[in-house]
Amino acid sequence: MSKTILVYAENRDGKLRQIALETLGAARLIAGDGDSIRVLVAGSNITEAVSALNDYGVDTIYTIEHDDLESYNPEAYMAAIGAVIDLAQPDAVLFGHTAIGRDLAPLVAASLNAGQISDVTAIDTEGGEAVFTRPLYAGKAFEKRAFQNGPWVFTVRPNNIPAAEAIDGANASIEDITYPAPSLRSLVKDVVRKTTGKIDLSEAKIVISGGRGVKSAEGFQPLEELADLLGGAVGASRGACDAGYCDYALQIGQTGKVVTPEIYIACGISGAIQHLAGMSQSRVIIAINKDPEAPIFKVADYGIVGDLFDIVPLLTQEFRKVLVS
Amino acid sequence: MKIVVLLKQTFDTEEKITIENGSIAEDGVKFVINPYDEYAVEEAVKLRDDHGGSVTLLSVGPDRTAEALRTALAMGADDAVLISDEQIPDDEFAVSKVLHAYLSKENPDLILGGNFSVDRGSGQVAIRLASLLGISHAGSITKLTLNGTTAEVHRDAEGDLEVLEVQLPAIFTAQQGLNDPRYPSLPGIMKAKKKPFQTLSLDDLGLSEADIHPATKQIELSLPPARGAGRFLKGEPAEVAHELVNLLRTQSKVI
Known part of the structure; x- marks a missing residue:
């Protein structure tokens, strides 16, 4: 049976982050023939990130644009990705292990009643089963882990999984999704950029x-x-x-x-x-x-x-x- | 103000890791309160002192966890609950279900925990609980101010600072810089021995093994390959700098 893999493609100030391409690379590693790879871009100004993704051979790009998504707010972002999950019914949801991914993935996993493997540094297939390597004790040891049941949720560590490469003539279908606009119990009052122009x-x-x-x-x-x-x-x-x-x-x-x-x-x-x-x-x-x-x-x-x-x-x-x- | 602190006992961060019979050896290891959870304990005790209420420590772990809980009681927490059961697997999905079974009956105003545990390092459990309990959360906070029914928090997001206003009840996870955890005082240690300490099993929580079937499973454990011996570059600073840049280009090919 073919699977649907949903990749959260992180953008920062409207620009696609390198980790988004690495997360897409991870999706390719777990995808078999006939599986559908779809990505979600959410934010308040995402045109550039969406057009950058178009070259990477994904099936569908879901876009959600709303002022509530200007800065990361867990409730707003959960509502956004929840709307896409309801629609796509993914078998796996992938994030970068970044400030956003670390926060959003467990919310998604809990809402799906699903397991999550965090901070994945490598993905292999052993006996037809995907196996995920991740550090323990910050890298003093490593474990290989597998899912016992679906859906899968995992986050990938930046700089470890090869980034997806562009595919000539790629063309994704773009679906605009309406932001469900929940009443928010948390408000982002201010964001103080201390890292502007610096590399994460x-x-x-x-x-x-x-x-x-x-x-x-x-x-x-x-x-x-x-x-x-x-x-x-x-x-x-x-x-x-x-x-x-x-x-x-x-x-x-x-x-x-x-x-x-x-x-x-x-x-x-x-x-x-x-x-x-x-x-x-x-x-x-x-x-x-x-x-x-x-x-x-x-x-x-x-x-x-x-x-x-x-x-x-x-x-x-x-x-x-x-x-x- | 009813405050619950999620606490895990971990290896001291100066411990080396060895593997024996397919699992991580614990013989002779020094155990501590997970460093991030220690900030949560400190913050909870300060908030209780300023606003009144109580601080309950909550942990899932083996019996040895009692030692970490006693230390946190000596820092000033009021009582401790240890959920200890060999059937609880090392899977965050399952652990969050166990904690949820306890917390859903307690209705705390505030739950504090660490940003992640320095052993498994997955940073899932507290955030999963926010979802299971249907309350707000903010992760990786460096400042917390209570204003009646809301809290203002500063959150560290990859070095940027986000200021959030969050309605209570809520869960916050502590990042470094939140506070300087106190050392337990001698009177604190004496008092801690008499504070309420409850040990619960899955049965006590009305959970069966089937309720907490793990969603993920470890299939292999290994140590990272040792790094090969490096070399010292010797000579005058200017020569050494030149040689290094040259080596990075020609040998390591990273420039």
Whole structure:
């Protein structure tokens, strides 16, 4: 029997996010011949995101546009996706494991009386059954999980599942869905953008991270310059956050965020176990620390013993030379 | 104000993970209150002190969870309920059903929990409960202010700050930065020993194994592959920086 797979295609300020294409990639991994892949785009200004999705060979793009959906409000978004679920009767609903997906997926799962597998990093088929790999203890261990019954709900971790690729001549049918406009018990009163123009930490391909060794909030400056040059994001250890050098939103570790970028540069981070859990699945790890015995060097591909305030600006210079040439 | 705190006992975050006979070994492991739940306990105790009412701790877990609950009682919570039953599977669908069976009879004004647990890390249970109980929620909050029948919360959304006004009853999950959890005082520890502590089974909640049949199942558990030995780059800072960028281009091919 053919399945219907519904992908929540996340947009940010009307632009399709990379995670939306990765979530669509995950849908392709579980789809068999004859299965229908449909996507939902919701927001207050979604024309651009919808037209971007048109090239990706999905069967249907459901669109819901309403002022209530300008900022994420769980009740408004649940009402929107609920309307689409009623219509499409999906066998699986997929989200990115992002601020929105982490919040919305459990609401959808509970409303469907369904199981959910969170933060999926890989999908395989074993004996005709889809099997989902996900981290435990922030990546100190991994489990493979399978659904016992349907429907399925799962969230995929950014930077792990290959993004769907555009298909020549693709053309989706677009269905506008009426927002059911529930009376809301929660109101979003204000959104303070602290990350405008910056790359989201969990989606970043390059992360420059600072620990107690940066010594102050100003000490993050050279790290930010390098991150800006490389189009990366700045992260931090718990030590740096606890010391008040930066916002907890930057924290990487078992408390905080788990990141899996192409390049992770740890600056002045000793490498406590709880920090290593949050970054040791990065592809290439570089550690800069004054202490040659620091545990961070045990997971680093390249270690530099020295003062980050000497090394990081020199690295920025070297990268700049390479990037302009 | 009747406040319930959802609490899970987890491994200390400095613990290494080892696998024995297909499951994660617990011998000699230090257990703590899930760090995010600790913020929830602190916030609940502060709110009760400011607004009156009671703080009930609620947990699903094995018998050892009692230790974490006693610690939270010593921080100032009033009573604790531990739902302990070997039939409860490690599946968020099932755990939320168990918690719902208890909470649906209690009608708290406010339910607080952690943003996620640092062991399974799925962040589902509290939000599922909001849906099952038919009440509002906001996840990952860094500030909570009660204004009569509503609460104003600050929510961390990937580094941006969202300010929400939410009607009570509601569920909120704590993010770092919400508060600085207190350490239990000695008098607090003494008092905690005498506070009401209830242990419930599935039977007590009127649930059968069929009611909480897991929707997902673990089929394999493994440790991540160890990272191969890296190398130190040595020399003057400028040489080292040059060499590193070169290696990233030619060997790692990531630039």
